[in-house]
Amino acid sequence: MTTAMQRPPLVRSSDRMIAGVCRGLADHLGWPVKYIRLGMVLASFAGGAGLAFYAWLWVMVPTADESARRNSRRPASPIAPSVSMPPSVSMPPAVTAPDGGAQPLPLSAPAPVFASWFRLRRIQYGKEILLGAGLLLVAAILIVRQFGVEVPLGTLIPAAAILGGASIAWMQLDETRRAGLVDKTKADQAGGWVRLAAGLALVVAGVLVMVSGSGSWEQTWLALLASIAVLGGVALVLLPWGLKFWKDLETERAARVRETERAEIAAHLHDSVLQTLALIQRRAGSEQDVVRLARAQERELRTWLYRDAAKDAGLLAERIAAAAAEVEDAHGHAVDVVSVGDAAMTDRHEALVLAAREAMHNAARHGGGAVSVYLESSDTGSEVFVRDRGPGFDPDAVPEDRLGVKESIIGRMKRHGGTAVINSNSEGTEVRLKLPVENADKAENRNGEAKA
Amino acid sequence: MSGTPEEIKPEQVIPGQVPRKVRVVIVDDHAIFRSGLKADLDSRIDVVGEAGTVEQAIAVIAEVQPEVVLLDVHLPGGLGGGGREVISASSALRGSTSFLALSVSDAAEDVVAVIRAGARGYVTKTISGPEISDAVIRVADGDxxxxxxxxxxxxxxxxxxxxxxxxxxxxxxxxxxxxxxxxxxxxxxxxxxxxxxxxxxxxxxxxxxxxxxxxxxxxxxxxxxxxxxxxxx
Known part of the structure; x- marks a missing residue:
């Protein structure tokens, strides 16, 4: 039981002789690939059975890549997170896992585990088992006929057709329901229609053959025409209802999505804005606290409202903004960040962020007012300017033991190949941090050498 | 805030400038913000009208013909175009009336849209009183x-x-x-x-x-x- 579950999935291997079928089969069964190949060749001499089997597997078994792609696509529905689906409809991802081995079920409850294990197994291999049983049945009938036993094929074939058609159609319904009417990618929809049509055709043909008693083609043809006419009439009558139901369903779904959105916004406002307003009312006496609370809330709300979803998190501009927010919270002075361009984070950029943060801390601490931060990133490098409106200081007169400016800003920038310039006068102080792109420097050096 | 007197830098009176008052209309849908802004503007500025919606704004601007309109980017009414719509509708006054956009929004499309509609500038609503007064004077001077x-x-x-x-x-x-x-x-x-x-x-x-x-x-x-x-x- 456990060995069966831990067996690698049946996929066509990339390490192959013809199409990777034998290798894949060997991996799946855990047999040596030599025997499989030998068996396949031997079977080919038995009326071409090996060839047929090989061809069938070639067509039916996906390659490893295809299998991986399909499995990764399945659980991720693009709108699934925005629509709240009842848990019974959505399938747990473990079901679609290729090996079926990863089941996040607690072992403390044996009975449900066993039941659900069965359910999972049935869903996973049910179709294949059914198909196999059907094929065995067909083979048995053919063999029995060879031995001269009369088999009522005239009744069996139409009956089988009806059964097959109905099951195909119902399977379709089951899958639509399983996907919660959400995963409406075009390919899936087309497949669904094909399946429905095939099921319908099989059922209709089966019924016709059965009713007309396997009569002549002409009779069947006439009956088929008649039934199509009837079906068309019924469809014409039912179409308006069907459309109406469909529209209602769509409206309801849209309403549900809106409702979910509204609930999310309400929850966010409640958690953030209302709480902050309550805090502000209680601390109305302290001007600094009120300003700090209001700034923090404004920042949070802005991030939530105007956040650029396409922008990657963890880039330089975002880190600088986060550092500014931290300083703002710590000192209660506004820190306005303007950024132009962006750059990916590296260790050197990390140093730039830390130096900028130190500069912002100093500006907020000694400047005593609003702090302006400007970040510009381009192909040649990144620059950060931190400016305050404080009384200013003489950078040369900073005592040696004060490490803030000397070590955390200037030293740090130098160590990472950048520069830091402090410009201070009675109208304020500006710290200019510059971090050139490393490769550009090297390229320039190389060009210089080439010229020389 | 207690430590911000450094921030306040009233524009020095430029020699030769007549000590006239700049006539201003404030357009914002929040009455509290309008009255706060009115109190913040200094003595060089005379608020001659207020409006809270697109329609009111267009009517008031056409009536009093101010030198500067302080215009919120987001406004109710009209066709939903907000401040941009007010500027377009007042295009007859283009030569004599300038628009200064005011917004809480950081979103680039709001700002750029209102500038491209014809506003002479854009400031955020967190701007201090003396700064907004300077900005109004500057816009009135055509800058x-x-x-x-x-x-x-x-x-x-x-x-x-x-x-x-x-x-x-x-x-x-x-x-x-x-x-x-x-x-x-x-x-x-x-x-x-x-x-x-x-x-x-x-x-x-x-x-x-x-x-x-x-x-x-x-x-x-x-x-x-x-x-x-x-x-x-």
Whole structure:
């Protein structure tokens, strides 16, 4: 039981002789690939059975890549997170896992585990088992006929057709329901229609053959025409209802999505804005606290409202903004960040962020007012300017033991190949941090050498 | 805040300027904000009208014909165009009335849309009283007012490399204009920009006005693309 579950999935291997079928089969069964190949060749001499089997597997078994792609696509529905689906409809991802081995079920409850294990197994291999049983049945009938036993094929074939058609159609319904009417990618929809049509055709043909008693083609043809006419009439009558139901369903779904959105916004406002307003009312006496609370809330709300979803998190501009927010919270002075361009984070950029943060801390601490931060990133490098409106200081007169400016800003920038310039006068102080792109420097050096 | 007297830098009275009052209309849908702003504006400014919706704004502006309209970007009423709609509807007064956009919004598309509609500047609502008064006077004198954030948007939209001579003049900023924009983005006032670049305040104003004109008139592919991308937020 456990060995069966831990067996690698049946996929066509990339390490192959013809199409990777034998290798894949060997991996799946855990047999040596030599025997499989030998068996396949031997079977080919038995009326071409090996060839047929090989061809069938070639067509039916996906390659490893295809299998991986399909499995990764399945659980991720693009709108699934925005629509709240009842848990019974959505399938747990473990079901679609290729090996079926990863089941996040607690072992403390044996009975449900066993039941659900069965359910999972049935869903996973049910179709294949059914198909196999059907094929065995067909083979048995053919063999029995060879031995001269009369088999009522005239009744069996139409009956089988009806059964097959109905099951195909119902399977379709089951899958639509399983996907919660959400995963409406075009390919899936087309497949669904094909399946429905095939099921319908099989059922209709089966019924016709059965009713007309396997009569002549002409009779069947006439009956088929008649039934199509009837079906068309019924469809014409039912179409308006069907459309109406469909529209209602769509409206309801849209309403549900809106409702979910509204609930999310309400929850966010409640958690953030209302709480902050309550805090502000209680601390109305302290001007600094009120300003700090209001700034923090404004920042949070802005991030939530105007956040650029396409922008990657963890880039330089975002880190600088986060550092500014931290300083703002710590000192209660506004820190306005303007950024132009962006750059990916590296260790050197990390140093730039830390130096900028130190500069912002100093500006907020000694400047005593609003702090302006400007970040510009381009192909040649990144620059950060931190400016305050404080009384200013003489950078040369900073005592040696004060490490803030000397070590955390200037030293740090130098160590990472950048520069830091402090410009201070009675109208304020500006710290200019510059971090050139490393490769550009090297390229320039190389060009210089080439010229020389 | 207690430690901010350094921030307050009232514009020095320019010699030769007649001590007249600038007539201003405030357009904002929040009455509390309107009254707060009115109290913040200093004695050089005379608020002659207020409006809370697009329709009211168009009517009031046409009636009192102010020199400057302080205009919120987001306004109820009209066709839903907000401040932009007010500017377009008041195009008959283009020569005599200037618009200064005020917004809490940081979103680039709001700001750039209202500038491209014809506003002479853009400031955030957190601006201090003396600063907003200076901005109003500046706009009344026909100059442009850029906040650090707007300067950042401009640099983002036009790129940070200077124009080649062969380029279409409208589509890029000159090296000098880039320098001015950078300094404004860094939080410099016009006076400080002038000092830093060793030019006169008047020259700084000329550069800023040129940038504003480019921002309004440029059909630069990147600019429109940039605005369109930002609208997809």
């Amino acid at each position: 442009a007012v850029f906040s650090p954030r707007l300067a950042g948007f401009v640099l983002d939209a036009f790129g940070t490399s200077p124009a080649e001579i062969a380029d279409d003049e409208l589509d890029r900023l000159s090296a000098r204009e880039l320098e001015v924009m950078r300094l404004i983005a860094r939080g410099y006032s016009y006076k400080e920009v002038a000092k830093e670049l060793f030019i006169s305040i008047k020259t700084v104003e000329t550069h800023v006005s040129a940038v504003l004109r480019k921002l309004q008139l440029s059909s630069r592919h990147e600019l429109t693309k940039w605005a369109a991308e930002r609208r997809l937020l």
